[in-house]
Amino acid sequence: MKEALPHKVHRFALQPIIFLGCVLSALQACPTTVRAQAVRDGAQNHPSSAEAGGAIVEEGPAAAESLQSADLGDHDDHTRQGPDRDAPDRKPSERGGGDGPKAAPSALPPVAKSGGHGHVEYPEGGDGLPARAVLLLTIDTRGHVDAAEVLEVDRRGEAAEPFRAAALSAAAALLFEPATVGGLPTAARVRYEMLFVPEGHQHGEGQGGHEHDHEHDHEHDHEHDHSHEERVAELEAVARVAPRSKAASAFDVPGRRLRNRPYRSAGDLLNAASGFYSIQHAGGGKAQQFFLRGFDADHGTDIAFFVDGVPVNAVSHGHGQGFSDLHWVIPELVERIEVRKGPYYADLGDFATAGSARYVLARRLPQSFVSASYGSFDTGRLVVAANPELTPAAPIFAAEVYRTDGPFNSAENARRINLFARSTHAPWTGAELTFTATGYSADWNASGQIPARAVESGQLDRFGSVDPAEGGDTQRASVFATLQAPAAAFGADQGEFTVDLWLARYRFDLYSNFTFYSLDPERGDMIHQGDRRTSYGLSIRHALSHALGAWSFGVQTGASLRADEITNSLDHAPDREHGEAVVDAEIDEHSIGLHVQTSASYRDDVRLVAGLRSDFFDFNVLDRFEDRSSSGTRTSGQQRAARVSPKASLILSPLGQPEWLETFASIGLGFHSNDARAIVANPDTASPLTRALGYELGLRTRPTPRLNASLAGFVLELDSELVWVGDEGTTEASGRSRRMGIEGDVRLRPLSWLTLELQAQLTEGLFVDAPDRESAIPLAPRLLMRAGIEVEHAASGLWARLGVVHVGDRPATEDEFLTAEGFIRTDLGLGWDQEHFGLALRVQNLLDTSYRQAQFATVSRLPGEGPGGCTSETRAVMAAGSFLGCEDVNFTPGPPIDLQLVGTLRY
Numbered sequence: 001m002k003e004a005l006p007h008k009v010h011r012f013a014l015q016p017i018i019f020l021g022c023v024l025s026a027l028q029a030c031p032t033t034v035r036a037q038a039v040r041d042g043a044q045n046h047p048s049s050a051e052a053g054g055a056i057v058e059e060g061p062a063a064a065e066s067l068q069s070a071d072l073g074d075h076d077d078h079t080r081q082g083p084d085r086d087a088p089d090r091k092p093s094e095r096g097g098g099d100g101p102k103a104a105p106s107a108l109p110p111v112a113k114s115g116g117h118g119h120v121e122y123p124e125g126g127d128g129l130p131a132r133a134v135l136l137l138t139i140d141t142r143g144h145v146d147a148a149e150v151l152e153v154d155r156r157g158e159a160a161e162p163f164r165a166a167a168l169s170a171a172a173a174l175l176f177e178p179a180t181v182g183g184l185p186t187a188a189r190v191r192y193e194m195l196f197v198p199e200g201h202q203h204g205e206g207q208g209g210h211e212h213d214h215e216h217d218h219e220h221d222h223e224h225d226h227s228h229e230e231r232v233a234e235l236e237a238v239a240r241v242a243p244r245s246k247a248a249s250a251f252d253v254p255g256r257r258l259r260n261r262p263y264r265s266a267g268d269l270l271n272a273a274s275g276f277y278s279i280q281h282a283g284g285g286k287a288q289q290f291f292l293r294g295f296d297a298d299h300g301t302d303i304a305f306f307v308d309g310v311p312v313n314a315v316s317h318g319h320g321q322g323f324s325d326l327h328w329v330i331p332e333l334v335e336r337i338e339v340r341k342g343p344y345y346a347d348l349g350d351f352a353t354a355g356s357a358r359y360v361l362a363r364r365l366p367q368s369f370v371s372a373s374y375g376s377f378d379t380g381r382l383v384v385a386a387n388p389e390l391t392p393a394a395p396i397f398a399a400e401v402y403r404t405d406g407p408f409n410s411a412e413n414a415r416r417i418n419l420f421a422r423s424t425h426a427p428w429t430g431a432e433l434t435f436t437a438t439g440y441s442a443d444w445n446a447s448g449q450i451p452a453r454a455v456e457s458g459q460l461d462r463f464g465s466v467d468p469a470e471g472g473d474t475q476r477a478s479v480f481a482t483l484q485a486p487a488a489a490f491g492a493d494q495g496e497f498t499v500d501l502w503l504a505r506y507r508f509d510l511y512s513n514f515t516f517y518s519l520d521p522e523r524g525d526m527i528h529q530g531d532r533r534t535s536y537g538l539s540i541r542h543a544l545s546h547a548l549g550a551w552s553f554g555v556q557t558g559a560s561l562r563a564d565e566i567t568n569s570l571d572h573a574p575d576r577e578h579g580e581a582v583v584d585a586e587i588d589e590h591s592i593g594l595h596v597q598t599s600a601s602y603r604d605d606v607r608l609v610a611g612l613r614s615d616f617f618d619f620n621v622l623d624r625f626e627d628r629s630s631s632g633t634r635t636s637g638q639q640r641a642a643r644v645s646p647k648a649s650l651i652l653s654p655l656g657q658p659e660w661l662e663t664f665a666s667i668g669l670g671f672h673s674n675d676a677r678a679i680v681a682n683p684d685t686a687s688p689l690t691r692a693l694g695y696e697l698g699l700r701t702r703p704t705p706r707l708n709a710s711l712a713g714f715v716l717e718l719d720s721e722l723v724w725v726g727d728e729g730t731t732e733a734s735g736r737s738r739r740m741g742i743e744g745d746v747r748l749r750p751l752s753w754l755t756l757e758l759q760a761q762l763t764e765g766l767f768v769d770a771p772d773r774e775s776a777i778p779l780a781p782r783l784l785m786r787a788g789i790e791v792e793h794a795a796s797g798l799w800a801r802l803g804v805v806h807v808g809d810r811p812a813t814e815d816e817f818l819t820a821e822g823f824i825r826t827d828l829g830l831g832w833d834q835e836h837f838g839l840a841l842r843v844q845n846l847l848d849t850s851y852r853q854a855q856f857a858t859v860s861r862l863p864g865e866g867p868g869g870c871t872s873e874t875r876a877v878m879a880a881g882s883f884l885g886c887e888d889v890n891f892t893p894g895p896p897i898d899l900q901l902v903g904t905l906r907y
Helices: 017-026 159-166 228-234 266-272 454-457 676-681
Strands: 057-059 132-141 146-152 179-181 184-186 188-196 240-244 251-253 275-279 289-292 303-307 333-340 355-361 369-375 379-386 396-402 415-426 434-444 471-486 495-512 528-549 551-572 581-602 605-623 637-652 662-673 690-700 707-718 723-727 729-732 737-751 753-769 783-793 797-806 823-833 837-844 852-860 875-879 882-893 899-907
Touching: 132 159, 146 159, 159 188, 184 289, 266 275, 266 333, 266 355, 454 882, 581 676, 605 662, 605 676, 637 676, 637 690
Parallel strands: 057 188, 303 355
Antiparallel strands: 057 240, 132 146, 132 188, 179 184, 251 333, 275 289, 333 355, 369 379, 369 899, 379 396, 396 415, 415 434, 434 471, 471 495, 495 528, 528 551, 551 581, 581 605, 605 637, 637 662, 662 690, 690 707, 707 737, 723 729, 737 753, 753 783, 783 797, 797 823, 823 837, 837 899, 852 882, 875 882
């Protein structure tokens, strides 16, 4: 490869030096921060910020990692009320405000108003001994408790339930002085302690307004802490400022909502995210197919995926550009998914056109656990996760084993093994350093996409297969590290410095037959696609913010490096017997991204966010099958490309309270890269970095903790592009496209135990330069709707969720001659969770609906089929006087009713 590409700087030889220098700089630039006894004494904290005007997040040792959520607009909607305690009123000088410049904004946590204190009565059913509960409270800018969750009770099993219920019901009289950043009120989350004291104990000025002297000599094994001093030390916390949303379509989906519906892999979790739809086709080891904002993004072409700081999309992949396999992620370790739609975010680059999804994995688990499931189609799954009490490493170890035969007549025999290890360290106060290693292996058979005409005529069962030899295998191993640290040394006491390093080795082999007997009427058209790669990269982000009177200002800067060393192959392989090779290429693809984002906000009334991103790509290809016998046939070489992408958002709160109403206006340029082989082979026509221009107008409201609603209208335009068709080893041009749509999301909790949700997305997509009757974008989803009802009884641990998803009809061809049929599917989840065990029943397709999961317009030929085999709903396709096949909808059937019983032991 080196000698074939004399003009390149091979593998970016200086990158390892740059990586090492950046890491050393990062370690030197992250100073010690001040820890604070948050809430307890009103001490000033040193939060980090990615944008001015964020929300204070106070973390304690027992708090869940989701406290670091980047968007408070859609946190866990199992909303509950919290407790209260006495605290001294904050002095006016401590609250900030007033005129005149400030060197840096002070961040002050909420303080309970004494006038709003309500005495917490000892619950009926209690054991007569003092008890302690720790809660996570979300407090809005008005000082009201927006949400609460019990993190810890010093009782076990049934003995804990009276105290848990009492804590959740004790918020009726709760009022706070809201948190402030630079003197301006802001939403905050705090870890909060509450004491229950029975009669016979005395109250004093102790912890949280409750200090007691025990007047008994009872010995008990409750983990009750009688020491005020120890309790204060335990609840020390570092406050962090989480950036607020820049668009109405930005939200986080917390772990509980991800896993309260049927799932078999991490890709299935996306079906909990508004506007997303994820399906599996061609077997259980191939990357899933994703739909978002009018895009059938196939395996990820226009959606950027991340796991923590690691990009998942595979550039110049053997099967398709942007291929995003998420099967290597264990679903139970996903703490939340951060969804950002549109190209409005300066820190997101390649593939982030329709949007992005970042999987955030747990840094600690509430409990170690063993979970086993078994159900339909001989499907079994075992997950083991251990969270040992070891210092200073704080490790997590997890493993997943999965197998299924699937609903097909030809058994899928899919097997998956995942290994996960993570350790978390505190190299200095306020900093967090994590090391993670993963291993993944899978192999499977696939029933493949089958022609609708064969099923409708009775020639083929809908769970049958034309070529049962389809399938594949894949392996992935990765290591990555993340350093997060406060950046007070950079001129402000708000800021955060983040460094991500990652390395991955990957292998992929896929056997597919899309056309059946069109090209080889005797042996069949099966092909083998191979991909081997080593990927590595580095990203650095640094954020600061300052206040000046009623104004707050923030700036975020960042840089990223990525390198992929790839080998692609494609060969004919009837019945998996390798024959004539079509593709054998080596690719080195490198990219550098830089971004800066600034923000300015005036109180909570106006926020302006503006960003600029610059990306540079270097593509190097060695095509071993290059035709060198004539000119104009070059398929090896080097190409370079750059893209500058400005972004801007304006956020207004016309009612003066963001919770009542926030309006958003966003615009931005983004891009997705194309396959290196197409770019090098067609330098005059191929677009290396296809530009995307997006607009969005939206609003969001949360007037009460029980209602959360958003509405957004969007337009997204893509320039002309040349896309690599991995199934054929060729390129295919498409023109400019435009998608326009509207989406809405409502979550309502009319009762403490009842949650209702409704999501809808309506999109119209077309090719801008095509004739009216040939302008439809094939397979672009037009209507996606979800509705759900969930009940949860906290005292007993019982819960249930009934959900319905509707995908509307969509065109399968540009002229809409063929249609991909829509469907309605109903899913059910039932569960019973206790401290040490849990049972759940997950039912997909409760009503046993017959539907098509994945659908494609394909020219295919069945054994012995001639032009007469094409029905009136299909089209015969000829080439040079020979019959190639019928253009028809080929589909993967959706599974029939699928029941999975899950048992979990926690320890």
